[in-house]
Amino acid sequence: MKITVEHADVAENQVILRCPALDEEMLGVLSLLRSGLQRLCVWDDRRQTTLLSPGEVVYCETVDDRVFVYTGQAMYQTALSLGELENRYGPLGFFRAGKSAVVNLHHIRSLASREAGRIQATLETGEKLMVSRRYAPLLRERLGL
Structure with a gap:
């Protein structure tokens, strides 16, 4: 794929995809572009609603x-x-780390192998999250390890 x-x-940013056919690669690019424009609706303990960019989410x-x-x-x-978060924001780095956790791969600082095939991910915030076996x-496949 050639990128130019x-x-x-211009008044606003524009993305033009030129391709002979809308193949899997181009559908992936299109999905990534669309998901990046989305906002995640969340609320705090005072029930104040906030719209987050998916990139702000650590886990x-x-x-x-x-x-x-x-x-x-x-x-x-x-x-x-968690399944909806993984499906919706997977192209942006959201990865299922276990039955009860999804991590944003862009916020992982380091990885360490642990017993029973598990991986300990240290996040940019200093928190440690276990990736189940x-x-x-x-995760290794997704990161090319």
Whole structure:
């Protein structure tokens, strides 16, 4: 795929995809572009609603059937399930780390192998998150390890 960036005097940014056919590669690019424009609706403990960019999310977890979203500065709740978060924002780096966690790969500082095939991910916030042995091979594949 050839990528060209043109600087132009236009009112708003524009993306044009030129292709002989809308193949899997181009559908992936299109999906990535569309998902990047989305916002994640969350609320805090005072029930104040906030719209987050998916890139702000460090990780998400379920506790007592509620989904919590963690950024570098705050904790929120969302009505989306972990599966919905993974499907919706997977192209932006969201990865299922276990039955009760989704991590944003862009916020991982380091990885360390642990017993039973698990991986410990240290996040930019300093928190440590275990990637279960079920998802560890998928993480290695996704990161090209």
